[in-house]
Amino acid sequence: MPEIPDLEGYRAYFNRRLPGARVSRAMVTIPIVVRMPKEQFAEALAGETFGEVRRQGKYLLFPFQSGRLMVIHAMLTGRFQYCDPAAKRRARTVFLLALDNGVELRYFDQRLMGKVYLARDEGELPAAVPRWAEMGPDVMSPELTEERFLERLKKYRGQIKNVLTKEQCVAGIGNAYADELLWEAGIHPYRKRVELSDEALGALYGAVRSVMDWATAIVRERMEAEGLPDDHYRDHLRVHRKGGEGCPRCGSRISEITAGQRITNFCRKCQG
Numbered sequence: 001m002p003e004i005p006d007l008e009g010y011r012a013y014f015n016r017r018l019p020g021a022r023v024s025r026a027m028v029t030i031p032i033v034v035r036m037p038k039e040q041f042a043e044a045l046a047g048e049t050f051g052e053v054r055r056q057g058k059y060l061l062f063p064f065q066s067g068r069l070m071v072i073h074a075m076l077t078g079r080f081q082y083c084d085p086a087a088k089r090r091a092r093t094v095f096l097l098a099l100d101n102g103v104e105l106r107y108f109d110q111r112l113m114g115k116v117y118l119a120r121d122e123g124e125l126p127a128a129v130p131r132w133a134e135m136g137p138d139v140m141s142p143e144l145t146e147e148r149f150l151e152r153l154k155k156y157r158g159q160i161k162n163v164l165t166k167e168q169c170v171a172g173i174g175n176a177y178a179d180e181l182l183w184e185a186g187i188h189p190y191r192k193r194v195e196l197s198d199e200a201l202g203a204l205y206g207a208v209r210s211v212m213d214w215a216t217a218i219v220r221e222r223m224e225a226e227g228l229p230d231d232h233y234r235d236h237l238r239v240h241r242k243g244g245e246g247c248p249r250c251g252s253r254i255s256e257i258t259a260g261q262r263i264t265n266f267c268r269k270c271q272g
């Protein structure tokens with residue numbers, strides 16, 4: 001699933017290319033992902049001019065100069081192509097926007113679990129995007145101070161990894177980076193939030209900011225150098241999907257537990 005560093009990578013990549021570009025033609029090729037009739041989507045976007053792309057939690061927002069917004073939640077397998085119109089279409093391409101700069105913006109989604117919405121303006125977002133209104137503050141928002149972060153987390157008592165990845169608590173943290181943040185802060189993923197001191201939660205806040213900033217810089221640089229990836233960059237991560245390897249901090253073997261579809265990795269020695 002794209003997480004904050006991946007989405008921030010897209011944001012930076014698109015903001016160097018999209019603002020000012022006009023959509024000359026929009027086409028939906030797989031309607032199920034686009035949450036409105038495909039003709040309506042195509043008609044609404046034709047003639048729109050892109051503004052600055054934003055991110056809110058795990059959503060990418062593409063505002064247009066008219067005030068309208070396209071909102072995308074890429075779920076597990078949603079990816080983008082920004083390419084020559086002659087370039088081969090990826091399997092499961094969901095929509096294409098032909099731009100007046102001669103380039104095509106495409107969205108493809110192997111498992112078709114992503115969701116694409118349109119809102120007439122900012123005010124319509126809560127009505128146009130299900131669960132938008134219940135979403136907690138973006139975990140990287142400048143308004144989310146350490147004090148407010150602690151307040152948010154204290155609404156939930158369960159296992160800290162589940163709390164961190166709960167969008168209603170704070171938005172933007174997914175399974176992979178939750179493992180990274182908890183490793184950075186030295187907190188066991190199955191510890192209950194109620195068992196953690198304010199000091200530990202404060203360390204977690206610091207870890208959120210430092211890990212996301214560090215990873216975002218890596219992802220941005222790679223996207224700019226290599227073009228948009230077919231899969232998300234995960235090789236810079238220290239513990240997630242590194243089960244059995246040595247912990248970069250203490251050298252102990254990294255543990256791996258799979259529950260449901262979720263893999264959790266952590267170091268039993270560093271994360272007491």
Ligand SMILES: [Zn+2]
Nearest residue numbers: 247250267270
């Ligand atoms: Zn360790």
